[in-house]
Each structure stands twice: as C-alpha cells, then as structure tokens.
Amino acid sequence: MADRLAPDAPDAARTARTGQRRRLLAADGTVLQGEHFPGADPDDDLAVVVAHGFTQNSRSPKMRLIAGWLSQSAGVVLIDLRGHGRSRGHSTLGWREVLDVDAAIDWAHALGYRRVATVGFSLGSAVVVRHAALHRGVHAVVAVSVPGEWHYRGTAAMRTLHRLILTRVGRTVLRLTRRTRVSPAGWAADPIDARAAAAEVDVPLLVVHGDEDDYFPLHHAWHVHSAAGDATLWLERGFGHAEAGATEPLIRRIGAWVVEQTREE
Numbered sequence: 001m002a003d004r005l006a007p008d009a010p011d012a013a014r015t016a017r018t019g020q021r022r023r024l025l026a027a028d029g030t031v032l033q034g035e036h037f038p039g040a041d042p043d044d045d046l047a048v049v050v051a052h053g054f055t056q057n058s059r060s061p062k063m064r065l066i067a068g069w070l071s072q073s074a075g076v077v078l079i080d081l082r083g084h085g086r087s088r089g090h091s092t093l094g095w096r097e098v099l100d101v102d103a104a105i106d107w108a109h110a111l112g113y114r115r116v117a118t119v120g121f122s123l124g125s126a127v128v129v130r131h132a133a134l135h136r137g138v139h140a141v142v143a144v145s146v147p148g149e150w151h152y153r154g155t156a157a158m159r160t161l162h163r164l165i166l167t168r169v170g171r172t173v174l175r176l177t178r179r180t181r182v183s184p185a186g187w188a189a190d191p192i193d194a195r196a197a198a199a200e201v202d203v204p205l206l207v208v209h210g211d212e213d214d215y216f217p218l219h220h221a222w223h224v225h226s227a228a229g230d231a232t233l234w235l236e237r238g239f240g241h242a243e244a245g246a247t248e249p250l251i252r253r254i255g256a257w258v259v260e261q262t263r264e265e
Contacts, residue, residue: 026102027099028096031087032081032087032100035078036107037078039072039075040073044074045114046074046116046258048116048255049105049138050066050070050077050124051081051127053125053145054161058086062243070255073252074258083180084179087100093123094126098131098135101118117140118132123147126143128141129194129201129224132200132203133192144209145209148223150193158215171184196227202229207225207233207234210239211235211238212240213245
C-alpha cells in the first residue's frame with residue numbers, strides 16, 4: 001500500500017484516522033490530492049471513496065458538505081481527480097481517472113478500512129462504475145447522475161461542455177475559471193462507457209438520477225441500471241444534476257444504502 005502514496009508522505013501504517021490531506025500517486029505516476037474525513041464511529045471499518053464531477057474538487061463547498069453528510073455513515077476519502085483542484089496532470093474525461101480512484105482506495109485500506117465503497121457524481125459516477133468493472137476490489141458502487149455513454153450531445157448543456165473541452169479557447173477558459181485542466185487530446189481513447197461497464201460490475205450498484213437533470217436525461221440511468229446484474233435505481237423527483245442538486249436527505253439515504261449493502265453477515 002505504501003508505495004501508492006506520494007514519496008514525501010509519511011508511512012501510511014503509522015497514520016491515525018484523523019482528518020488529513022495526503023498526496024497520492026496513481027499507477028501511471030500522476031500525483032493526486034486526497035483528503036480523509038473520519039466517520040462518526042471511529043471503530044467502523046467501512047470507508048466511502050468519493051469521486052466528484054467535472055470542474056469540481058475536494059475543496060468545493062458542496063463536496064465538503066457531501067463529505068460531512070456521508071461521514072455520519074462511514075469514513076470518507078475525497079479525491080481530486082487528475083486535472084482538477086490540487087491534483088496534477090490533465091483530465092482525460094473518464095478514461096485514466098480509474099487509476100485515481102484506485103489510488104484513493106489503496107489509501108483507504110492503508111488507513112485501516114477493510115470495506116470500501118465508491119460514490120461518484122456525473123463524470124465521477126462513470127469513473128467509479130468503470131473502476132468497479134475493470135479493477136474491482138470494492139464492496140458497493142453508487143453512481144449519481146451517470147452519463148451512460150461518451151460523446152453525448154443531446155442537451156444544450158452537453159453541447160456547451162463539448163465546445164469547452166474540445167477547443168483550445170474552451171480549455172483555457174476551464175483552466176482559468178474552474179482550475180480544471182483538460183487534456184488537449186480530448187477523449188484520447190474510446191474507453192468502455194458506464195452502460196457497458198455496468199454489465200461487468202459484480203457488487204451492488206445504486207443508480208441515482210433526477211427528473212430535472214439538464215445534462216443527462218433519464219434514459220442514461222435506465223440504460224446503466226438495466227445493464228447491471230445487481231442494481232437499484234432511484235429516480236428522484238425534482239432533483240437536478242450531480243453535486244449541485246444533492247441534498248442532505250438524499251446523501252444520508254445513499255450513506256444508509258451503502259451501510260446496508262456492505263453489512264457483513
């Protein structure tokens with residue numbers, strides 16, 4: 001585990017479960033920023049790794065609220081995905097970000113958590129579903145406002161997003177205004193999307209989607225849910241998109257679902 005921490009980090013085996021930030025190292029050498037929020041029960045061995053949406057990061061006010069709400073159910077590890085916040089590298093729009101989630105899971109285990117679930121929002125939701133399919137090693141997955149397919153341009157919000165990430169001017173705007181650095185290669189590869197990945201997930205999967213999502217219509221959630229073998233679908237009335245639309249009652253329900261699904265017999 002210790003070799004997945006950045007070189008200047010102290011020995012993970014000596015790290016107490018207290019609120020802390022840590023530099024992590026993804027398998028491809030990208031340096032990442034992680035933050036740990038201890039759970040309400042210091043003896044609990046369940047952690048939730050949270051992957052934010054595009055242009056968000058672990059220091060955004062909403063992500064910190066979400067971490068606080070989830071920490072009532074489990075320990076929480078927030079990760080700045082590559083190209084976001086204080087992590088280095090460039091966003092690959094869901095392709096290599098699975099390595100970031102894997103590094104965060106390694107850190108959770110190094111902190112002493114035996115059971116780890118993942119929760120992702122929007123871009124992060126596609127990443128955690130893909131991670132569970134390709135890397136496995138988690139006990140449950142929650143995908144909030146999941147994009148079922150890459151390159152979707154069926155809404156005005158997604159057409160605007162594509163203009164930002166696929167043009168030099170747009171990427172400059174994202175870097176200067178949202179501290180988000182996008183790879184100029186765009187989708188350098190055509191990775192397995194969340195809908196196809198869901199069919200390979202072998203742990204409980206919760207798909208949460210709002211009927212007022214202006215990025216991804218409900219059919220994205222239906223496709224991901226129907227592809228999975230062991231999945232639950234929550235269609236939330238009046239819920240918009242990802243972190244911005246998340247409320248304390250919804251996040252606490254998600255936390256309770258994770259606890260129930262990962263409960264040891």
